[in-house]
Amino acid sequence: MKKKYKILITGGTGFLGSNLVNKLSKDNKFKLYLLCRKSSNFQRIDKSNIKKIKKINIENKNLNIIFQKNNFDAIVHCATNYGLSKKTISEVIQPNLILPMQLLDLAKNYKIKAFLNTDTILNKNVSNYSLSKYHFSEWLKLFSEDFYCTNIKIEHFFGAQDDDTKFVISIIKSFLNNSKRISLTKGTQKRDFIYIDDVVSAMKKILLYSLKQKKGYDIFEVGSGINVSIK
Numbered sequence: 001m002k003k004k005y006k007i008l009i010t011g012g013t014g015f016l017g018s019n020l021v022n023k024l025s026k027d028n029k030f031k032l033y034l035l036c037r038k039s040s041n042f043q044r045i046d047k048s049n050i051k052k053i054k055k056i057n058i059e060n061k062n063l064n065i066i067f068q069k070n071n072f073d074a075i076v077h078c079a080t081n082y083g084l085s086k087k088t089i090s091e092v093i094q095p096n097l098i099l100p101m102q103l104l105d106l107a108k109n110y111k112i113k114a115f116l117n118t119d120t121i122l123n124k125n126v127s128n129y130s131l132s133k134y135h136f137s138e139w140l141k142l143f144s145e146d147f148y149c150t151n152i153k154i155e156h157f158f159g160a161q162d163d164d165t166k167f168v169i170s171i172i173k174s175f176l177n178n179s180k181r182i183s184l185t186k187g188t189q190k191r192d193f194i195y196i197d198d199v200v201s202a203m204k205k206i207l208l209y210s211l212k213q214k215k216g217y218d219i220f221e222v223g224s225g226i227n228v229s230i231k
Helices: 015-025 063-069 089-109 128-143 167-176 196-210
Strands: 005-010 030-036 054-057 074-077 114-120 148-154 156-158 190-195 216-222 227-229
Touching: 005 015, 005 089, 015 030, 015 196, 063 089, 074 089, 074 196, 089 114, 089 128, 114 128, 114 196, 128 148, 148 196, 156 167, 156 196, 190 196, 196 216
Parallel strands: 005 030, 005 074, 030 054, 074 114, 114 148, 148 216, 156 190
Antiparallel strands: 190 227
16 A cells, blocks of 8 residues: 655645645545644535544644654645734734744654745735745745755635635625725736636645655746736
């Protein structure tokens, strides 16, 4: 029987993370572990996949103990805070910088094969969110001397069950609700829109590639390759 890769995923109940969990759960190559909280909502994860994953409540267990008990092969960091709904800077950097920094230290101590970070294509000066993601990507490079690290910069992804505050979903909801007015700019800016299924398919390929590497650092940009004006 072939060995299963043990993959620790953060943000596994979020929009991106849950879709990745649903994708990887269908492949017998992987055994998935999800860092979660008591309040975590698993609604986005298919019921048939819930039984296949191991939930690890980060509120009840020390991260060091978690790594001692489980011989993880790779970490996929999907947890993120976009800084929406008037979040404070400390609330933004906790999942975007502090938590992944802790995971990098543990990955080094416990000889993890690969660390995959989900990043944004946005310029670092756009928001607190993009700045915090940029800072972590710089730290990620330093750890690539010990294990393989990859930074996955994702274009504007969308799909069913995304958060209502996200651009595509909020626009669609406004149409469905027959809103009399939608407050927007002139819409001259262009964005690369990519469907969530395509994102997680790309991430699975990157994960399989990463597990075969020894050390180093790579950047993968995930998008459709086509810029479309907002208008």
